[in-house]
Amino acid sequence: MEIHEVLEEIGLSEYETKVYLALLEIGPSLAGKISRKTGVHRRNVYDICDRLIRKGLVGYIIKNNRRVFEAVNPERFLDRLKEREEKFKEALPKLKMFYEKTKEKQETNFYSGKNGLRVVFEEQLEEENKEILILGASRKAFDVLPFYFEWYDKRRREKRIRARIIASESLGKKVPLAEIRYIPEKYANPLAINIYKGKVALIFWKKENPFAVVINEKEVADSYRNYFELVWRIAKKK
Numbered sequence: 001m002e003i004h005e006v007l008e009e010i011g012l013s014e015y016e017t018k019v020y021l022a023l024l025e026i027g028p029s030l031a032g033k034i035s036r037k038t039g040v041h042r043r044n045v046y047d048i049c050d051r052l053i054r055k056g057l058v059g060y061i062i063k064n065n066r067r068v069f070e071a072v073n074p075e076r077f078l079d080r081l082k083e084r085e086e087k088f089k090e091a092l093p094k095l096k097m098f099y100e101k102t103k104e105k106q107e108t109n110f111y112s113g114k115n116g117l118r119v120v121f122e123e124q125l126e127e128e129n130k131e132i133l134i135l136g137a138s139r140k141a142f143d144v145l146p147f148y149f150e151w152y153d154k155r156r157r158e159k160r161i162r163a164r165i166i167a168s169e170s171l172g173k174k175v176p177l178a179e180i181r182y183i184p185e186k187y188a189n190p191l192a193i194n195i196y197k198g199k200v201a202l203i204f205w206k207k208e209n210p211f212a213v214v215i216n217e218k219e220v221a222d223s224y225r226n227y228f229e230l231v232w233r234i235a236k237k238k
Contacts, residue, residue, distance in 0.1 A: 111214065165172075166235050183236075192205060199216050
């Protein structure tokens with residue numbers, strides 16, 4: 001993941017990212033110099049710098065009655081993330097209370113985009129889950145969410161959640177705490193089925209606009225689980 005993508009992932013806008021990275025590169029600067037470096041209009045640079053100042057990521061000094069802006073140490077991002085985490089932890093009990101009140105939700109939910117898929121996978125890491133069954137694992141998953149599964153598998157190991165995976169022969173990946181069996185490449189497709197607890201996630205690994213449909217229904221999950229076991233007996237070990 002590129003640096004600008006990392007900064008945008010943790011909450012900076014595209015132009016805030018441009019200005020902050022420019023200040024890291026060129027050092028303390030007037031708005032005009034920042035504008036020339038980033039291609040952002042000078043008037044907009046002031047607004048962006050003011051937002052970054054409020055976020056604690058940029059500071060300034062007055063020199064000859066003009067503001068000279070300077071990026072703070074990048075380690076400040078860690079402090080900011082910790083502050084946000086603490087604030088969220090304070091709000092979490094009330095959020096969970098609201099969640100529990102509406103426990104009887106729709107039994108089928110739709111998740112769109114990469115962030116939506118992360119929600120689906122992180123739900124699989126909940127404490128009471130002991131095993132994940134994956135039917136149709138594909139290399140396309142690593143193209144759509146590069147680097148993500150290193151974190152996911154690390155968390156899965158920590159929680160001792162095992163996985164059984166039926167994959168196409170081209171998977172070519174070692175997966176920790178998992179047993180993998182293979183089906184011929186001609187049966188490969190961009191759809192993967194994840195079965196966990198009483199849920200089934202149908203995941204469509206499209207490079208553009210990937211999405212998932214999660215069915216929260218024990219009878220449906222049991223049906224898919226039985227189908228998985230059938231294919232598992234047929235699939236080959238390497």
